[in-house]
Amino acid sequence: MSAILSALREAIEQEIPVVQATLVQGEPLGAKMLVYEDGRTVGSLGDPDLDAQVIRDAQDVLPRGEATTRSYTRASGETVDVYLESFLPPRxxxxxxxxxxxxxxxxxxxxxxxxxxxxxxxxxxxxxxxxxxxxxxxxxxxxxxxxxxxxxxxxxxxxxxxxxxxxxxxxxxxxxxxxxxxxxxxxxxxxxxxxxxxxxxxxxxxxxxxxxxxxxxxxxxxxxxxxxxxxxxxxxxxxxxxxxxxxxxxxxxxxx
The missing domain is CATH 3.40.50.720 (NAD(P)-binding Rossmann-like Domain)
Incomplete structure (x- = not known):
């Protein structure tokens, strides 16, 4: 978690656009991942397939500065919710x-x-x-x-x-x-x-x-x-x- 917070703080200080994704329903509850414009990530939501879906959506919401909750279906059929919060540099x-x-x-x-x-x-x-x-x-x-x-x-x-x-x-x-x-x-x-x-x-x-x-x-x-x-x-x-x-x-x- 400290690595996520450190990376987010650095992104804000350096005015680098980034999305923080948080698993708000499902396991591991509270897991976080940062997604950058170019698709780079820090952390994981605990599932490579879920990470890939969230990365695509994060790059979609980032330019608009959105904060939104989206639902995803794991390969197992389980539905989870992920909160996506954009952190954009000043206009x-x-x-x-x-x-x-x-x-x-x-x-x-x-x-x-x-x-x-x-x-x-x-x-x-x-x-x-x-x-x-x-x-x-x-x-x-x-x-x-x-x-x-x-x-x-x-x-x-x-x-x-x-x-x-x-x-x-x-x-x-x-x-x-x-x-x-x-x-x-x-x-x-x-x-x-x-x-x-x-x-x-x-x-x-x-x-x-x-x-x-x-x-x-x-x-x-x-x-x-x-x-x-x-x-x-x-x-x-x-x-x-x-x-x-x-x-x-x-x-x-x-x-x-």
């Missing part, structure tokens, strides 16, 4: 491009509980004076900075750079990651040109479909604050399983 918003829109976007994201990171190669723009609410300011080429960050399902990436020499390499890193949301600023024409460049770089249409661009919902946003609201509204919708594109709703007409 993170990574903003590439320390532009005007990024300022209210970061401030509002903090109100939603996000850990916020702003990346820009231009030291003049990525300053604490402009971004007092940012948890981290990284002055570096965006793609290089992104490669050093964990980009899992709890991370949302917003590209606001307006410059293909910054955004294309950054999007290439984002598309190879497991980020939960990827959005990029620009008009429909700009978005299509961007996708064509990435297509030539070897990305498939299915991969490019992960990019939300034009970014944000079409709420008639004009000011930086309004555009920030439209972006966060789209992220919330996607995170809630209500991707506006899947429901036939229109993205923002342009935020360039």
């Amino acid at each position: 993170r918003l990574i903003v590439v491009g320390a532009v005007h829109i990024a300022i209210p976007l970061v401030a509002m994201a903090k109100e939603l509980g996000y850990y916020t990171i702003v990346i820009d190669a231009r030291e003049f723009f990525a300053t604490r004076e402009r971004f007092p609410h940012a948890d981290e300011l990284i002055v570096a080429w965006p793609d290089e900075a992104l490669q050093k960050l964990p980009l899992g399902p709890q991370t949302d990436i917003v590209i606001l750079s307006h410059d293909e020499k910054f955004e294309d390499p950054a999007l290439a890193v984002a598309l190879r990651s497991r980020a939960g949301y990827i959005g990029a600023v620009g008009s429909r024409k700009t978005s299509e040109a961007r996708k064509e460049r990435l297509r030539r770089a070897g990305f498939t249409d299915d991969e490019l479909a992960r990019i939300h661009g034009p970014i944000g919902l079409d709420i008639g946003a004009k000011t930086p604050a309004e555009i920030a609201i439209s972006i966060l509204a789209e992220i919330i919708a996607v995170r809630s399983g209500r991707d506006p594109r899947a429901q036939g709703l229109q993205p923002a007409k342009a935020t360039a």
Whole structure:
């Protein structure tokens, strides 16, 4: 048991997503197992077949941060119940491009509980004076900075750079990651040109479909604050399983 508690504590401290599975009906009652995103485990519920079933379900509930009790049937025919509890790291918003829109976007994201990171190669723009609410300011080429960050399902990436020499390499890193949301600023024409460049770089249409661009919902946003609201509204919708594109709703007409 101490090994389970130690591993869980380490996962929480290092912001590693993990599910704790506890046998709440059946024997050995109270047995625990930790399941990581990649299928690694610590501990056992006392039955290899049961462990395998629980691992599959744990990887299903983990991205949604669920806590649920599920029933399983052992090879012997006995039914047991297992409580699955997800431990997810804090939601993170990574903003590439320390532009005007990024300022209210970061401030509002903090109100939603996000850990916020702003990346820009231009030291003049990525300053604490402009971004007092940012948890981290990284002055570096965006793609290089992104490669050093964990980009899992709890991370949302917003590209606001307006410059293909910054955004294309950054999007290439984002598309190879497991980020939960990827959005990029620009008009429909700009978005299509961007996708064509990435297509030539070897990305498939299915991969490019992960990019939300034009970014944000079409709420008639004009000011930086309004555009920030439209972006966060789209992220919330996607995170809630209500991707506006899947429901036939229109993205923002342009935020360039």
